[in-house]
Amino acid sequence: MKTLCGIDCKEVCSMYKNGCPGCRETDGKPFGGACVAAECVRTGGEEGLRSFKQKVVDEINALGIPELTVKELYYLSGAYVNLAYPMDDGSRVKFLDDKKVYLGCQIERKGNDRCYGVVASESFILVCEYGCEGKDPVLVAYRKR
Numbered sequence: 001m002k003t004l005c006g007i008d009c010k011e012v013c014s015m016y017k018n019g020c021p022g023c024r025e026t027d028g029k030p031f032g033g034a035c036v037a038a039e040c041v042r043t044g045g046e047e048g049l050r051s052f053k054q055k056v057v058d059e060i061n062a063l064g065i066p067e068l069t070v071k072e073l074y075y076l077s078g079a080y081v082n083l084a085y086p087m088d089d090g091s092r093v094k095f096l097d098d099k100k101v102y103l104g105c106q107i108e109r110k111g112n113d114r115c116y117g118v119v120a121s122e123s124f125i126l127v128c129e130y131g132c133e134g135k136d137p138v139l140v141a142y143r144k145r
Contacts, residue, residue: 033101034101036100036101036120037075056145057073059125069107076103076104081104081119096126103119105117114131115130116129124143125142127139
């Protein structure tokens with residue numbers, strides 16, 4: 001099944017295997033919330049999506065965070081990447097919507113057991129650092145776009 005953004009759900013998405021109906025069947029909202037890729041395709045076609053992804057990659061790389069160089073962004077379910085970050089007052093806060101689909105990736109840090117996680121939408125870029133399986137996340141940057 002081809003999605004609005006052109007990928008094949010059956011080949012690349014574990015959520016499809018777990019019963020996700022796909023974005024064509026849900027008008028770009030496979031988990032109930034908007035998908036950044038589907039929105040880009042609606043407004044600018046496949047070229048609009050490619051252009052948007054490249055612009056976001058360029059913005060992330062321009063942040064100047066050591067060891068953070070992004071080459072590609074992938075489609076990620078909010079439920080998968082919505083980590084709870086510790087705040088100064090002892091509370092933990094989630095910034096994403098579990099029902100949305102974002103652009104993002106994980107960058108392994110050399111000589112370190114922690115990774116950078118990057119999540120982006122049309123309105124923000126979030127960079128965090130975390131241990132194995134998202135343990136002990138720390139917010140590194142959150143920028144409005």
